Amino acid sequence: MNMPPKPTEWHVGIVGYGEVGRILAEDLRAQGVSVSACDLKLGTPEEAALIAHAARHRVGLTDSHAALARSADLVISSVTASQTVTVARACAPGVQARAFFLDMNSASPGAKCEAAACIDRAGGRYVEGAVMTSVLPYRSGVPLLLGGPHAAALLAPLKALGFAPSVADIRLGIASATKMCRSVMIKGLEAMVIESLTAARHYGVEDAVLASLQETFPGIDWEAQASYFFQRVVQHGRRRSEEMYEVAKTVREARLDPFSAWGTAERQAWMADLADAGVFGERADPRFGRFGHWSQAADRILAHRPLLTKEPA
Structure with a gap:
């Protein structure tokens, strides 16, 4: 050629x-x-x-x-x-x-x-x-x-x-390994924020949790960051979950159990399922993107819990 x-x-x-x-x-x-x-x-x-x-x-x-x-x-x-x-x-x-x-x-x-x-x-x-x-x-x-x-x-x-x-x-494989290991942290943080703040919203302690995070990591605007994380996962959760299953494979290829990566993949896929079911709709709040403030997405998740998970025994 x-x-x-x-x-x-x-x-x-x-x-x-x-x-x-x-x-x-x-x-x-x-x-x-x-x-x-x-x-x-x-x-x-x-x-x-x-x-x-x-x-x-x-x-x-x-x-x-x-x-x-x-x-x-x-x-x-x-x-x-x-x-x-x-x-x-x-x-x-x-x-x-x-x-x-x-x-x-x-x-x-x-x-x-x-x-x-x-x-x-x-x-x-x-x-x-x-x-x-x-x-x-x-x-x-x-x-x-x-x-x-x-x-x-x-x-x-x-x-x-x-x-x-x-x-x-x-x-x-070296370039890919760099990306995959980074994703353990970046995509994992997304999943942790979604899980933490949605549960905090249920208990009514979200303001205290956010204040504590702000004190511990003052360089991050946690309100805005949380809204961005929710937005990205609602919008791209399926693609992110597939990536994280590949991240789990990467960790396994290193002969380590991918506890964090696998959990992140499952949370991202779970969010993608909710988005596909129309749980989130679309928001027009210009401060936080088209899906709005993180609390709006969290409220929708909480409203649909009976359809999604079994109560622990």
């Missing part, structure tokens, strides 16, 4: 046309980069929003992973964690020799190595990418750790395309 010398002349294929995929597509198209995308929602009743966005930004759509890879100089995989290996397998038959495959999914080191084997056997160049914080407000400039034997070769092209990468290690 003869790749164009300038990365801005590459054709980029994006697998996963959700929030992150659409942001990447917008930023690449703003530079005039040719982009196509593939998503499992194409061909389903949920495809309308994807088609409308693609039309606005002149992004080509296909329902075939292999066809997408066949035309791409760079494939970016940005799907839910559980689909990491599945996407690599689906793309592999179409991956062109020497084409890059950037895996930005939040998956365990073991899953990354398995995905890499699929792409490498097909003659492509697999690079793991670990997104180290929320994509917004950074967009395509979000800090990105690269890993694997082809990471250095992709570093400059990604910078030319507007990304903010750095090479973590030539060994596969």
Whole structure:
């Protein structure tokens, strides 16, 4: 495969046309980069929003992973964690020799190595990418750790395309391990805040709990932080839970029991189930995002307890 010398002349294929995929597509198209995308929602009743966005930004759509890879100089995989290996397998038959495959999914080191084997056997160049914080407000400039034997070769092209990468290690799994171990803390804190403040709300002690947290950690605005945590988990709990199950795998791969990671995954999934059931609705309080103050979400959780959990014996 003869790749164009300038990365801005590459054709980029994006697998996963959700929030992150659409942001990447917008930023690449703003530079005039040719982009196509593939998503499992194409061909389903949920495809309308994807088609409308693609039309606005002149992004080509296909329902075939292999066809997408066949035309791409760079494939970016940005799907839910559980689909990491599945996407690599689906793309592999179409991956062109020497084409890059950037895996930005939040998956365990073991899953990354398995995905890499699929792409490498097909003659492509697999690079793991670990997104180290929320994509917004950074967009395509979000800090990105690269890993694997082809990471250095992709570093400059990604910078030319507007990304903010750095090479973590030539060994596969190191970048992913960094991301996963960070998530034990970050996603775990989300789950703990939701559990702590919802229970505190039940007992009527939330003001005392927040005051104590503020005294212990004065650098954090706990009211605003709690509302942000509730909002993010209500909005993205399913994706977060899948990531945390991968985090649990990462901890197990280190031969440790993932007590915290597994509990966080379960809490995130539980919140996602509530959101899917319409428990939270949408809020318009501009101070705390569209889901409102954390206490509003906590009250809705408490109101639905009889439908969700069994009382302890």
